[in-house]
Amino acid sequence: MASLFGSGLQALAGAVELAVSSGSILLGRAAHAQILKSVDPPPLPSFLSNHLINMYAKLDHPSPAALLLSLDPSPSVVSFTALISGAAQNRRPLLALRLFPVLLRSSARPNDFTLPSLLKASASIPCPIAGLQLHSFSLKSGLLSDPFVSSAAINMYHKTGLISHARVLFDEMPKRNIVAWNAVMTNAVLDGRLDTAMEAFIRLRSSAEVPNEVTLCASLNACAGAECLWLGSQLHSFIVRFGFVANVSVGNALIDFYGKCASVEEARRVFDAMLNKNDVSWCSVIVACAQNADEEEAFRLYLAARKEGFVPTDFMISSILTTSSGLSGVNLGRSLHAVAVRSCLDGNIFVGSALLDMYGKCGSIEEAEQVFESMPERNFVTWNAMISGYAVQGNASNALNVFDDMTSRSEVRPNYVTLLSVMSACARGGWLTEGMELFEKMEERYGIRPRMEHFACIVDLLGRAGMEEKAYEIIKKMPMKPSVSVWGALLNACRIHGKEKLGRVAAVELFEMDPYDSGNHVLLSNIFSSAGRWEESMEVRKEMNDVGIKKEPGCSWITWKNQVHVFQAKDTSHERNSEIQALLAELRRRMTAAGYTPDTRFALYELEDEEKELEVHQHSEKLALAFGLICVPEGIAVRIYKNLRVCGDCHQAIKFISGIVGREIIVRDNVRFHRFRNYECSCGDYW
Incomplete structure (x- = not known):
């Protein structure tokens, strides 16, 4: 009879695990109710309590999990670890860290499964003090020698900005497993330290450690970020030689790498050769085409993905919306907006931002405003897209109003793109005072130093207002060498206001930097022709013909x-x-x-x-x-x-x-x- 009872409880435990794997809280609660009927009187056996705590924690229901833990007269480290791990996985780092002192006060002791979850929680806050204390505890308890604990500590230090601590800990590891190497590489890529990531891969190979799919994806991401085609191509050969070419994640990373290196044909070749494709595969090849000005092919691939039965995801919709912007197809964008609504994705912040950007770039500013107002949350991409939409319309008033809302009521801080968009709106709208004030005080107010793009924008602002000489003075005082865009803005201003002498100065600089750009020659020619100086205008045109420069045909x-x-x-x-x-x-x-x-x-x-x-x-x-x-x-x-x-x-x-x-x-x-x-x-x- 006892064996039958035990086998019944085991079956109920299996039902709880099935609820976890299927993500069904209803099934989990039904199994819990059956367990309570079967076990009388309480308490529940420890193994069932552990299963239930794990189920509620993993499915992000911490309250019943914590209640079950409190009802256990002698909770084990397994119970605590299940709740801590679930909290860390479901972005509840404070709950995970608060459970640590409760665990220490109990008879249970943390183990090599508990500490990685706690370190992950401290990394996601991020809280270096908590992470340092957990590192100290790991060292004192002898658990730091476990490669998974030390790898979690390395990842924590990277996430909290203590890179020197991560480097020392990594160098002191007696045995570095692939998890530690991956932590170093992935965090280096996320921090933009692409050389460090590739150096780590070379050291990994020298140590005879075998890379896995995470290692290869991180390496490809580093090559993509650096746009290093030759190194990534060698890595592709390594992937083929060691049998990783059939791995879907690695294949997706290859497509992304080739797309960012402007090798669309190679990206498409990798995609076509993949036996198994997921939605990330389709999104990656769509983005590869869209990023390289092949929007029509990107849209054809989107339609092919739909025919293959792939359900639109937030990433897929936001990716294909960029092609609508490139094609300037507002009707196409509206169709995709309808798909997003039908798929219940229009409330997603990434899809919403992409919709906003699409409508702004297609000139449908009223529809962009509707999307902006309906978004439940906004990030800096959202704000920037709305400001940029007004800027391209030359609506400085609304751009400044949105910027004021962003800086006064939003928790999102402006970045250099935000300021560039606002200044661009001021330049196109003729708001000289506001644009100059923003430029002069951007570092003081927002901690952002002017970049080349900001100088080009302020030259454009002054030039449009007929203050070309002042714009020229700013160019001469720039802390970096003026770019083509800076001199181009001055030359265009000279064309607008007929400043022939200064226009020639700007043109000479442009001809030295980019002698084969027809647009600059045409601008200078137009300056002379608008002033009635036809001989000089024709002389510029003759110089173009002599060196083989052809004017881009207008269409x-x-x-x-x-x-x-x-x-x-x-x-x-x-x-x-x-x-x-x-x-x-x-x-x-x-x-x-x-x-x-x-x-x-x-x-x-x-x-x-x-x-x-x-x-x-x-x-x-x-x-x-x-x-x-x-x-x-x-x-x-x-x-x-x-x-x-x-x-x-x-x-x-x-x-x-x-x-x-x-x-x-x-x-x-x-x-x-x-x-x-x-x-x-x-x-x-x-x-």
Whole structure:
């Protein structure tokens, strides 16, 4: 009879373990209720109590676990360890650490399973004092000699910033197991000490220790972070030779490595060769394509993953949303937003931030605001994306309001990207005082030293405001050598305000740094042509031809019915060209009647005035706009994208057209968004 009773309790213990493995608290509670019925009178046998404590702790129900522990008349170290381990795994480090003195006051003593969980808890706070005390206890109790305890201590020191302590402890280990090596390597990668990670891998191989999948993934992450293609390729050969190529985690790390080293073909080759793929595999290859400007292939891979039956995850959705931003496809982004809602992922902070970023980059700022307001929590990516969305629209007022909310009400501190976005918004909106104040006091207020990007932004801010000489003085006092972006901002400012002498100074610097960039030559040529100095303008163009520099052809494109229609200036190849030309002629007639005068300052000087007018009327953005007005139904904004800066005449013309046809027209050039409505542009002609 006793044996039958014992076998029944063993079966109940098995049910408890099944609840843990399946993550079902309902099954666990049902098993607990059956145990209470079967065991009368209490207390429960120790092995059943341990199983139940472990189940509640692992499934993140610490209260019933702690109650069971308190009801045990003689709790063992197994009971305490189960509760401590569960608390540490479920991000309850303070609970785990509070249990340690309770354990010491009991008759039980910590063992080599207890201390790693406690060290993990102290690392996640992070609390170096608690970690130091646990290290001391491990040393006194003789448990530090256990390689798992010492490895946990090394990991704790890395996580709490005491890297020198971790190094000393690692060097003093009599026998270093693979867990210790992995702790050193993974933490070095997380801290950005990529050379240290690779040195550790070489030392590991010299010690004859056999690496595992964690070791190889950390090594590949180090190579990816350093963009060291040749070293990672050698590691790939090692992986093949030692039989790790079939490991899914290692395969995923290889895809990520090749993607970050801009070797998309190799990444795709690894992906295609994988026999077993998980959702991380698909996400990695999608990101590899998206990061290397192959957004269309990334989206095709996403659709292939869905056909394979993979359920969208937060990482997959956030990854593919970046491709929508790259393709500037707001309708595509909205479809993915719907997928996120159906999959109950729209509340995820990473998905929400990606949605916010996508809507901002696609110019749908109202939808970005809705996502921002609905997010239950926000991190610095969220705040930065919202500020950046306003910046690209040139809406300095709203960008500064969000920045004020971030700094006054949020627990998230601004980083260098935040300040850059706010300064960019000030530059595009003409908020000189606010932008300069932020630049001058960013280190004092936020502890952030100005980087090259901040200097480029402040030069742009001053230049747009007509203060090119002051911008030049700042450039001369920079603590680092000015970059192409800094001199480019000054040259563009000189173009806007016709400062020929200073423009040539900036151009000379740019020609030395990047002699084959056509954009800088064109800017200088335009400075001269706008001032009527045609001979000097043509001289710059002649120099371009002499050294073989070709101007990047301007083009505009518009998406309609899942097809991208691309136009170049004076392009007559489109299948609906006759309709486009007829509409342009009608619009030109109505614009002229409304007071429009063509701006032909940058047209070729050898042309007659009438020819110049015809020249500007055939610019690519006007052709794309005419096609959009023909195809896009009334009530829907016409969205046009351009690879170069929109020209002055097109900007003026589209303002007139927006009022004449009563439509909203959104133009995204290589600098910012322009939203045209009722004869006005959102930039206020400050661009």
